[in-house]
Amino acid sequence: MMRRFQLLLLTLASISAFAAQPFRPDPxxxxxxxxxxxxxxxxxxxxSSPAMLWTTRGEKLWNEPAGTSQKSCASCHQDARTRMKGVSAKYPKVDRGTAQLTNIEGRVNQCRTQNQQAEPLRYDSDELLALTAYVGLQSRGQAxxxxxxxxxxxxxxxxxxxxxxxxxxxxxxxxxxxxxxxxxxxxxxxxxxxxxxxxxxxxxxxxxxxxxxxxxxxxxxxxxxxxxxxxxxxxxxxxxxxxxxxxxxxxxxxxxxx
Amino acid sequence: MNHIAKRHTRRRLLTGIAGGSLLPLVPLAAQAQLPPAARPPLLELVPVLKEITRGAPVREARVKLEIPHLAENGHLVPLTVTVDSPMTPADHVRTLYLLSEKNSRPVIAKIGFSPATGRATLTTRIRLSGAQYVVAVAQMSDGGFWAASADVVVTETACLDATDPT
Amino acid sequence: MTVARILVPPTAKRGELVELRIAIQHPMETGFRMDNNGKVIPKNTVHTLLCRYNGSEVFRAEMGSGIAANPYLQFYIIAQDSGNIEFSWVDDRGEKGAASSPITVTA
CATH class of the missing domain: 1.10.760.10 (Cytochrome c-like domain)
Incomplete structure (x- = not known):
């Protein structure tokens, strides 16, 4: 009886261990x-990378005024190459204001609607891909x-x-x-x-x-x-x-x- | 003694079988690069060539076509063509045609070179709808045609994708 | 907005063979695809691309749907004189694009 109970405990423990630390491929x-x-x-x-055409476009968009505020991304965030370094590696994360989980796409659109007073960009539109790729490029090589x-x-x-x-x-x-x-x-x-x-x-x-x-x-x-x-x-x-x-x-x- | 001799014979026999089993691999390896005889003549392969050459002969030399034999995806197949030419005002490549055997539009590109380019080399990326031959034909400043061909196997992706956002 | 990237070495020796590269953001629509409503997306490809060196044409590419999306071309020219290397292109809709880069040629 005691042994069975121990076995049950062991099983429960391994289930909760799985819940806390699910399998990850190794390496x-x-x-x-x-x-x-x-x-x-x-x-x-x-x-050679065709993807770099989007980052080139993203760099242009970063510096272009948008919306009724006529602010660009650079108006607030300055140079992406320094200010966006490592940022996307930490996403998705919970937004302090809305308490909602937000990814880079969501963050860019939040900036557009709230700070630039511009229309949000459609998911997978060339513009949103360009901006997110450009922001992501600043984290390339980081863990x-x-x-x-x-x-x-x-x-x-x-x-x-x-x-x-x-x-x-x-x-x-x-x-x-x-x-x-x-x-x-x-x-x-x-x-x-x-x-x-x-x-x-x-x-x-x-x-x-x-x-x-x-x-x-x-x-x-x-x-x-x-x-x-x-x-x-x-x-x-x-x-x-x-x-x-x-x-x-x-x-x-x-x-x-x- | 007799016993040992037998074993030797058996070993020889086993080696023979092992060696023999390798034999069929040789013609297989040769097949991987199809011998020119197995390929239809250029004019049958890419009939549009008739409109380009208008009866002039096409010799299969001087043009080098580098393209993967097994392309990962038909939407983007890298290729490099180099034509052996001094590229002088008197002797240069005038036009390079990239032709496809099976695409709906057989002329992939028509490239105009000049002596100012110094070297008749082009690297680009093409689309191929299915496994087929790609043909590169160069017309020289003297009007002569030279060509090379390559057969490309285009593989399909394992997982279907229906996510086109357009 | 047309986006293109070109690679021209800023300096070269006279007579040196220099590599030029260009990539243009363009779908190279084949005319065989349909949109999500079943409507055919009209063919639209960059059909002509020119490269001029100090004003004179040195290289030309006539292309179609057989060239992969976001066309990429790599070729050579001989460095002659300092000046400009200009690329220009046009697609089936008549949309034009251009990009250029200076090159300094030393003796």
Missing amino acids: LKSGLEFSGAEVRALYQDDF VNVTIDAQNRRNFERGRDMFFTRMGQMNLACTHCHDRNFGRKLLNDTVSQGHSNPYPAYRLEWQTMGSLHRRLRACFFGVRAEMPASGSQDLLDLELFLAWRAQGLKVETPGVRK
């Missing part, structure tokens, strides 16, 4: 390591670094649960491909660990730049599940979990992927 590997030679060559040379605390724990847990929940007609969870089968072949693709560190990224499949949320929607579609909207709470929570999971990997923004 962590960026998707670039699973990419082919062409993709790596495109990424490694900044001039992904989010903190899970009392403020965002609920978001983290929802994102984690989504990652481990089977969904869609294929009845697969994120973990089935990206924890258990990375490095293995799916047709001619090599399954990656599914990290968020290169986004926004240029995907050959898209022939353009795209946000992390677009990439996640593609995964939902891949398993034939309903796709949450870009910018939705579901994807924001998943984004936080992915950032925690990629903790320590270097930001690659703007990345290049197949």
Whole structure:
């Protein structure tokens, strides 16, 4: 009887340990390591990378006045190259004002509507991709670094649960491909660990730049599940979990992927 | 003694089988680079070439076409073409055509070089709808045509994507 | 807004072969795609790109839907005199773009 009780305790303990510290691939590997030679060559040379067209545009937009305030990003934040250094590596994070989990896309649009008095930019529009890629570029090479605390724990847990929940007609969870089968072949693709560190990224499949949320929607579609909207709470929570999971990997923004 | 001899024979036999099993790999490796004979003539491969050459002969030399044999994605396939030419006012590459066997529009690009370019090399990225031959044809300042071809296998992505935001 | 990036070495020796690179942000619409309402997106590609060196044309590319989105070209010229290297291009809608960069040529 006592032994059984001990066993029960042990099981409960391991479940709560899982809840506190879910599985993370070890060693962590960026998707670039699973990419082919062409993709790596495109990424490694900044001039070759088509993604850099968006950061070039982002730099212009950063300095351009917008909205009725006629303020530019630079009016408040000055030079992005110094003031935005390391910023995106800490996102998504809880906004002090709204107490809501916010990603870089949300932060840019918050600035637009509140500070610039301009229209918010559409998710995956060239303008929003340009600005987020330009801000992200300032963190390139820095380690992904989010903190899970009392403020965002609920978001983290929802994102984690989504990652481990089977969904869609294929009845697969994120973990089935990206924890258990990375490095293995799916047709001619090599399954990656599914990290968020290169986004926004240029995907050959898209022939353009795209946000992390677009990439996640593609995964939902891949398993034939309903796709949450870009910018939705579901994807924001998943984004936080992915950032925690990629903790320590270097930001690659703007990345290049197949 | 007899026993040892037998074992030697068996070893020889095993080595023979192992060696023999490697044999079929040789023709396979050769197949990876299709011999020119297996490819249809250029004019059949890219009929649009007739409009370019208007009956003039095309020789398959002097043009080097570097393109991956296995392209990761047909939306972006990098390629480099180099034409062996002194690029002098008297002898240079006038026009370089990049042609596709299976794209809906067979002329991918028409590049105009001049002696001022010094070297007839172009690097670009093309779209290929499916596995096919790519042909590079150079017309020299004397009017002669030179060409090279390469077969490219274009792979499909494993996961479908229906997220086009347009 | 057309965005392009060009790479021209700022200095070169006379007679030296210099590498030029250009990338233009452009979808190179094939005319075969449809939007989410099933309407065909009209073909729109950068169809002509010129490179001029101190005013005279040295390189020309006529392109179509067979060139990948966000066209990228890399080629060479011989450094002759100090001056400007200018790129200009136009797409099927008639939208024009240009970019240039100075080059200093030493003896």
